[in-house]
Amino acid sequence: MRTTRRQFLTLTAAATAAAAARLDVAPAFAQSGPVKLGVLAAKAGVLAPVGESGLRGVQWAADRINAAGGILGRRIELVIEEESSPKDTVERFRKLALQDKVDAVTGAISTGVGLALGPVAEEMKTIWLSWDATTQKGVEETIPKPKYSFRSTDNECEAVMASILTARHWKGKFKTVAGINPDYSYGRDNWAAFLAIMKKHGIELSVVSELWPKLGATDFTAHVAALAQAKPDLIFSCHWAGDTPIFLKQAHGAGLTRSTKLVLTTGGGVHESLKKEFTPEGAILGYNTFYFEHAKMSALGKEFVRWHQEKFKEWPNYESDHGYFTIVAYRAAVERAARAAGGKWPAQDAIIQALEGVEAESLSGSRRYREDHIMEATFFQGTTTHKNKHDFVTIDPVESMTTKQIQKPSGVGLYDWINGWKV
Amino acid sequence: VLFLVAAGLQLVFGVQKILNLACGSFYALGAYAGVSAVAWALGHGLPAPLFVLPLLAGGLALAVVGPPLERLLRTIHDRDESFQLLLTFALVLMLEDVMRFVWGTAPVQLRGAYLVYGQVTVAGSTVPVYNLVVIAAGALIALGMGLLLTRTRFGRIVRATAENREMAAALGVDMRRVYRRVFTLGVALGTVGGALVIPATAAVNEMAIEVIVEAFAVVVIGGLGSMRGAAVGALIVGVLKAGAIATWPDVEMLAIYVVVIGVLVLRPAGLFAGATP
Numbered sequence: 001m002r003t004t005r006r007q008f009l010t011l012t013a014a015a016t017a018a019a020a021a022r023l024d025v026a027p028a029f030a031q032s033g034p035v036k037l038g039v040l041a042a043k044a045g046v047l048a049p050v051g052e053s054g055l056r057g058v059q060w061a062a063d064r065i066n067a068a069g070g071i072l073g074r075r076i077e078l079v080i081e082e083e084s085s086p087k088d089t090v091e092r093f094r095k096l097a098l099q100d101k102v103d104a105v106t107g108a109i110s111t112g113v114g115l116a117l118g119p120v121a122e123e124m125k126t127i128w129l130s131w132d133a134t135t136q137k138g139v140e141e142t143i144p145k146p147k148y149s150f151r152s153t154d155n156e157c158e159a160v161m162a163s164i165l166t167a168r169h170w171k172g173k174f175k176t177v178a179g180i181n182p183d184y185s186y187g188r189d190n191w192a193a194f195l196a197i198m199k200k201h202g203i204e205l206s207v208v209s210e211l212w213p214k215l216g217a218t219d220f221t222a223h224v225a226a227l228a229q230a231k232p233d234l235i236f237s238c239h240w241a242g243d244t245p246i247f248l249k250q251a252h253g254a255g256l257t258r259s260t261k262l263v264l265t266t267g268g269g270v271h272e273s274l275k276k277e278f279t280p281e282g283a284i285l286g287y288n289t290f291y292f293e294h295a296k297m298s299a300l301g302k303e304f305v306r307w308h309q310e311k312f313k314e315w316p317n318y319e320s321d322h323g324y325f326t327i328v329a330y331r332a333a334v335e336r337a338a339r340a341a342g343g344k345w346p347a348q349d350a351i352i353q354a355l356e357g358v359e360a361e362s363l364s365g366s367r368r369y370r371e372d373h374i375m376e377a378t379f380f381q382g383t384t385t386h387k388n389k390h391d392f393v394t395i396d397p398v399e400s401m402t403t404k405q406i407q408k409p410s411g412v413g414l415y416d417w418i419n420g421w422k423v
Numbered sequence: 424v425l426f427l428v429a430a431g432l433q434l435v436f437g438v439q440k441i442l443n444l445a446c447g448s449f450y451a452l453g454a455y456a457g458v459s460a461v462a463w464a465l466g467h468g469l470p471a472p473l474f475v476l477p478l479l480a481g482g483l484a485l486a487v488v489g490p491p492l493e494r495l496l497r498t499i500h501d502r503d504e505s506f507q508l509l510l511t512f513a514l515v516l517m518l519e520d521v522m523r524f525v526w527g528t529a530p531v532q533l534r535g536a537y538l539v540y541g542q543v544t545v546a547g548s549t550v551p552v553y554n555l556v557v558i559a560a561g562a563l564i565a566l567g568m569g570l571l572l573t574r575t576r577f578g579r580i581v582r583a584t585a586e587n588r589e590m591a592a593a594l595g596v597d598m599r600r601v602y603r604r605v606f607t608l609g610v611a612l613g614t615v616g617g618a619l620v621i622p623a624t625a626a627v628n629e630m631a632i633e634v635i636v637e638a639f640a641v642v643v644i645g646g647l648g649s650m651r652g653a654a655v656g657a658l659i660v661g662v663l664k665a666g667a668i669a670t671w672p673d674v675e676m677l678a679i680y681v682v683v684i685g686v687l688v689l690r691p692a693g694l695f696a697g698a699t700p
Contacts (some may be wrong), residue, residue, distance in 0.1 A: 045629055048528035204468035211672045218624045218633065221554070228548050229669060242530035246624045253537055255625065271529075273625070277535055279499040290507075 012146055034077035035334075036071070037062070037327070038096035040107030040117075042083040046216035047109055050269060050319045051083060054131045056312070057323030057363070058106060060304060061207045071243045071331045072338055072345060081109050086116035097124040103348075106326040108133035109319070111155065111185050111213050121148040125328075127352060129326035131319060135300070139189055141413040150329075150355060150373045152322065154405055156414060158286045159238060160406040160411035161188035161379050162265040163197035165284050166234070166398060167423075169383075171201065172235035174261055176208045180223060180239050180247065190265060196418050217243050220250045228254050233261060240266035245273040252278035268380075269317050271291040276386045283384045287395070290364045291380035293388075294398055301363045315390075316344035318364075325362040329369060332360040372410040376403040424567045430568060430612050430653045442504055444511035445492070447635035448518035449610045452488070453617025454626040455526050456481040458533045460618075465535075474622075475556070482611075482618030489607030495603065513629055523628050530625040537622045557619050564615070565654055572650065581605055585648065640679050644686050646693020655694060 039058055042051025062076040070076060079100045081092040089108065096102045104127035108114055114133025122129035122143070129150045136155060143149060179194070181187030190211070199206055209230035211223045224247075227235065231261050235256070239247060244267045251257055257280040267274060268287030291297075292305050292315040304324070308316040333354035337346035346354070360367040367377045379402075382395030408417040447656040460481025461474050469477065492514070499506045507654050540552035572578040584601050592598050596609045617630075646654025658678055686693060 044523070044528070046627070047531075048523075048628070052528065112542065144460060153635060216627065218630050218631075219620075221623075222668040225548065225665060226669040226672070242625060242627050245530070245532060249532075249537060249625075250623060253542065253549075253551035253554070255542060272428075273530060273532060275532070275534065277538070293456075 001177040006096070007322035011330070014228070019350075032074070034075040036077050036079055036100060036102040037330070038093070038100060038102040038105035038266075039078050039103060040083040040092065040113075041080060041087060042109055044084065046080075046243075047083065049242070050109055050132075050240075050317075051107075052321070053317050053319035054109065055080070055105065056066040056308065057304075057320030057325075058327055059306065061324045061327035065331060066325070071148075071334050072343075074345070076327070083110065083113055086110075086113045089113045090116050093120055093126075093128070094124060096139035097126040098219045098238075099420050102126070104129060104351075106323065106330075107131055111136070114151070115142060118143045118146060118149045118151075122146060123356045124148075125348075127330075127348065127355070131322040131326065136189075138338075139193075139408075143159075143196075143374075147352060147371055150326075150369055151375065153289070153375045154375055154407050154414075155186050155189050156193040157379055157403060157406045158265040158381075159286060160195060160197060160393060160418075161381055161401050162236075162263050162284055162286055163194045163328055164401070165381060166194075166236075166263055167201040167203060169197065169284070170234070170261055171203055176230070176232045177205050177234045177236060178209035178211070178227055178230055178232035179207070179236045180209075180213065180227065181214040181236075182241075183310060184215055186240075187212065187215075187238055190336055192234065192321075193414065193418070194236050194263075196415055200418055200421055201423050213243070213375060215243070215248075216241060218246055223247070224250045224254045224256060227251070227256055232261065235260055236263045236265075237267075238265040240269045242273070244270050244272060245275070245278075248346070249278045250273065252280075257283075265381075267293075268395075271317060272315060272392050274384075274392050275362070276391060276393055279384060280337055281384050281386050285384050285393070285395055286379070286381040287378055289377040290316070290318040292316055293394055298361070298363075298365055300361060301365075304363050313394065321363040321377075325360060325367050325375070328359050328360040328362060329355065329367075331405070333358045374407070374410070376407070378402050379406060430524040430565070430650060437445055440519050441498070442507050442511070443609070444508060444635055445518065446609070446613050447631035447633070449485070449514050450612030450617040450634050451522060451626065451628075452485050452518060453482040453614030453629040454532060454621045454630065455617075456614065457618030457621045458626055459526075460484070461533055461536060462530040471535060471539050474539065478536075478618050478622070479615060481499070482615040485613035485618075486607050486616040490603050490609035492610070493603050493606035496606070497599075510610075515635070519628055519631060522626075525561060526626065528628060530627045532625040533622050553622055557623075560619055564612070568612075568650060577604070635649065637679075640683050643683050643693060646690075646695040649695040652693055652695030 009360040010080050012100050029370040039055060040056040041152045041279065042048055042217050058078065062078055065071060066075050079096060079102055081096060083089050083403045093105060096105055108117055109132040111134055112132055114135050115137060117128060118135035125148060127148050130152045132152045134151055134155055135149060139156060179191045181191050185376055209232060211226060213220060239364055260278065260353060264281035264283055267285050271287065273349060305316055308314065333351050337354040338344060341350060343400065355369055356371045357369065359366055365378055367375065370376055380398055382398045385394060385396045388394045408414045442636060457478045462658040464477035465471065466476065499510050537553055540549055540556065542549050542551050545589055572582060580596055580601060584596065639659060641653060641656035645656030659682065663678045664675055668677040
């Protein structure tokens, strides 16, 4: 059927009228329709498995909240976008804020992306709850007093905890150390923190090799050969992505894992890939804020682990916990602000104020946002063991430390803080 | 292994004058196929030490993507190089998505194969025997390629085509068949390379891009279209990388490209330019 000119005109008029009508109604909807939350989750590249894990935590949180009636009766609606390069992710953040008009954005893992998103969240006046991305450059905060950005724990928490454990377990038992860390801010900062803490603990050591493979490298033969030649007593590595098992496999092939002490601050993020056949027992291994087999885990955490295992045939990692926490923290803040506002949906400024210092029950236990918008959580690390029902290593005993112990307090430089420790 | 990928690139360029960026994707595809083939074979009761057989078979089987892709690339055969780069780069991206779709985003590992042959101590350092197997396989394939190109009828036709396409066609060589076979051979070199490397590492989505960059460094050093150049270039890049990491890790990438620039300045056509493929 051909559209006649008259029909076309009628259609256009109707469409214009509909659009105009929508414009009228929209503000009224905003208070009673769903709460729109933007999600930035990595879907490609080295970040993809971690991004997916964070998204699962967010989705699980949203589904549960919706099943229980939503936040103050409003359902959560997720608008999912991809985290990729800093530039593209910033564009998507703008799109979420301007076009989708989301109430808040959750997500982002990469520090590079975080550094770019921080100022944009302030500019767009949109709440951003980061999973793992910080806004630190080096170890210095680039936005000391943000209003809209709520950031993750510091990059170096894991290195600080692993270093304390290293000193506790092995002081006096090693002299030469080597570092192999991914070549970007995370790797460089963690290695520097490790050396500073060793010094603070009075451990005299000589660095025999410092290697910086590219993030996501798949060939470590040359690095492993260099390590074998340097013969360190201890190897420190903060690899966290799919390159971790590759490094370990090739290191094992060259006989490096037999007598060398290993400190893997963050390898627990890819724990299922750390197979027993090449990952030794007795290494220090960190799981960030969530250890899937912790005996003292809450009922909530156990329920999530069960759901995750049934649905994806995988044991969850820490990023789900970060994602989950951002959603329940947001809900807790809205409810807290609403109580002050007599039960009405609070204004954004009131939600921000309520987020400061908000505490919420996450998968790994109670977590909170500090008044300066930095997350507080508990970290889990331990000594690797082969005594389990899996084909990969787990840790026993599990040791935990809170960010009160391993994260620099508000407004203090990392190294000033470390130097002020009493050890 | 780098030699295999670069050799595939050289072969295709030498004969068809197509600069094929997608060679890196064949490497990645071969890696994934190798994992799947070995996992399947071990699941069906194959004794572990024989794992190289399904590994190679998986790599070789993937060469079936050769003929259809060759058909696609034929459409841009005589166009400007920039079209070739665009199309083959598009292929890289598409194949990466195919891999993501089929094998997922998480790295895929091959279990229990790397150390099946044990380890040996060479000059004071421990080396898994499998690494030596890979080196031997690389040398054998290089030798085989040399024989194929210089001693067989097919090799003579390939070289004749590389030398002078029109003349070869005029003499009654079926260009389409030669192209199809050469391209498939190039693909097979890449996929077998990927399959060979996988027991020691893990297959990840972005491994294609990583290897393309290095393969190009190899090709620039060795000279476009030269098989001997590919072998020597791969050796130079490998040794430079290892040497840089052992002595001064920060210059790993720099060292390779300094040599690349040096070659470009002093011998713009590469060390083995002009040699037959």
